[in-house]
Amino acid sequence: xxxxxxxxxxxxxxxxxxxxxxxxxxxxxxxxxxxxxxxxxxxxxxxxxxxxxxxxxxxxxxxxxxxxxxxxxxxxxxxxxxxxxxxxxxxxxxxxxxxxxxxxxxxxxxxxxxxxxxxxxxxxxxxxxxxxxxxxxxxxxxxxxxxxxxxxxxxxxxxxxxxxxxxxxxxxxxxxxxxxxxxxxxxxxxxxxxxxxxxxxxxxxxxxxxxxxxxxxxxxxxxxxxxxxxxxxxxxxxxxxxxxxxxxxxxxxxxxxxxxxxxxxxxxxxxxxxxxxxxxxxxxxxxxxxxxxxxxxxxxxxxxxxxxxxxxxxxxxxxxxxxxxxxxxxxxxxxxxxxxxxxxxxxxxxxxxxxxxxxxxxxxxxxxxxxxxxxxxxxxxxxxxxxxxxxxxxxxxxxxxxxxxxxxxxxxxxxxxxxxxxxxxxxxxxxxxxxxxxxxxxxxxxxxxxxxxxxxxxxxxxxxxxx
Numbered sequence: 001x002x003x004x005x006x007x008x009x010x011x012x013x014x015x016x017x018x019x020x021x022x023x024x025x026x027x028x029x030x031x032x033x034x035x036x037x038x039x040x041x042x043x044x045x046x047x048x049x050x051x052x053x054x055x056x057x058x059x060x061x062x063x064x065x066x067x068x069x070x071x072x073x074x075x076x077x078x079x080x081x082x083x084x085x086x087x088x089x090x091x092x093x094x095x096x097x098x099x100x101x102x103x104x105x106x107x108x109x110x111x112x113x114x115x116x117x118x119x120x121x122x123x124x125x126x127x128x129x130x131x132x133x134x135x136x137x138x139x140x141x142x143x144x145x146x147x148x149x150x151x152x153x154x155x156x157x158x159x160x161x162x163x164x165x166x167x168x169x170x171x172x173x174x175x176x177x178x179x180x181x182x183x184x185x186x187x188x189x190x191x192x193x194x195x196x197x198x199x200x201x202x203x204x205x206x207x208x209x210x211x212x213x214x215x216x217x218x219x220x221x222x223x224x225x226x227x228x229x230x231x232x233x234x235x236x237x238x239x240x241x242x243x244x245x246x247x248x249x250x251x252x253x254x255x256x257x258x259x260x261x262x263x264x265x266x267x268x269x270x271x272x273x274x275x276x277x278x279x280x281x282x283x284x285x286x287x288x289x290x291x292x293x294x295x296x297x298x299x300x301x302x303x304x305x306x307x308x309x310x311x312x313x314x315x316x317x318x319x320x321x322x323x324x325x326x327x328x329x330x331x332x333x334x335x336x337x338x339x340x341x342x343x344x345x346x347x348x349x350x351x352x353x354x355x356x357x358x359x360x361x362x363x364x365x366x367x368x369x370x371x372x373x374x375x376x377x378x379x380x381x382x383x384x385x386x387x388x389x390x391x392x393x394x395x396x397x398x399x400x401x402x403x404x405x406x407x408x409x410x411x412x413x414x415x416x417x418x419x420x421x422x423x424x425x426x427x428x429x430x431x432x433x434x435x436x437x438x439x440x441x442x443x444x445x446x447x448x449x450x451x452x453x454x455x456x457x458x459x460x461x462x463x464x465x466x467x
Contacts, residue, residue: 308340327356348375369432
């Protein structure tokens with residue numbers, strides 16, 4: 001490329017390689033105009049001699065009107081002999097020499113921009129020309145890596161992304177790579193992940209799960225396992241067919257669980273049911289009898305699990321007002337507590353309560369008694385019964401520390417019949433206090449709250465009487 005002086009001298013680099021004597025000699029007879037003085041970068045100092053010639057020790061910008069500034073041939077010769085850097089020194093060019101040689105250097109400088117050899121119109125540095133021609137030039141010739149057709153760079157960019165021979169992963173994520181031209185056919189008829197309707201129930205499934213669906217599809221046709229006259233039927237209808245329609249299926253008698261062992265086809269089963277009514281009734285009676293024994297055993301086991309073995313009973317009397325009214329209207333109304341034990345293998349006891357009193361407390365007091373019941377371990381216990389017994393009417397005060405309970409207790413008299421080993425018919429009354437608490441006292445404090453009364457019965461083997 002041919003350049004004029006004004007073009008390639010626009011940006012010049014001048015290294016400070018001139019001696020002071022040469023500077024003085026070449027500076028005689030001319031003066032550098034301030035308008036022609038090179039401008040120095042802020043980081044590079046400028047040296048000045050006695051004759052006011054400016055010497056720049058770093059790259060400078062040369063004035064394009066240099067010929068008009070330096071009219072003297074000697075001055076022009078001095079300038080053209082100055083040592084300069086290549087105008088592409090910032091791009092990495094290491095060349096430096098006299099200014100007059102710069103033009104010849106730029107014709108070969110690998111960093112200088114020249115027109116693209118493919119005539120695409122771009123100015124490209126020589127060092128980048130090969131890459132440009134190969135990869136970015138709009139007029140380059142290149143072959144598609146998939147279809148092997150030749151294109152210019154511009155048309156190749158349009159072709160990429162539309163080439164029918166380019167392999168692409170299936171959008172259904174089946175893992176297959178298929179050429180773009182065959183992709184639609186693959187997704188419709190070959191892809192393992194395509195959606196496909198079951199031909200029996202018409203529901204859609206992924207193709208590779210369709211066989212698993214057929215194994216449990218309700219509309220899938222199956223043959224009767226007993227090879228009756230019905231050839232095939234939907235899987236979901238098979239159970240009803242075997243139960244109600246199959247003529248060769250052997251059915252068990254409806255009383256199988258009761259012990260009947262008959263098996264036959266549908267017609268023989270109907271005949272069996274008509275002829276075996278008495279046999280079936282006998283079997284059912286036997287089953288009911290066994291179930292009754294089982295129920296009784298279960299109830300006994302549950303009652304045993306719920307028994308109190310602590311020796312202390314907290315007895316809750318709910319609906320107090322209704323029970324008191326009944327006791328006043330009827331004579332001898334007695335409330336019986338749940339039985340409880342003094343220990344796991346101890347005495348079995350039960351409390352009884354007369355809300356309207358009994359004996360000397362009838363009509364004015366609540367009477368309370370303790371009974372000794374026949375227990376499972378009476379043969380191993382000491383008789384007569386000698387544990388102290390205490391009855392406590394609990395005060396349901398809001399603050400437990402301020403509660404004022406009523407307590408009565410006694411130590412059994414060993415001569416009394418009530419405390420001997422009980423027979424199978426225990427004493428109907430027991431032993432206790434006919435005048436435990438007066439009716440007037442129950443209305444005070446919080447002995448009855450929310451129509452409920454609580455009484456604690458405690459059996460103590462230490463024989464200590466509460467005072």
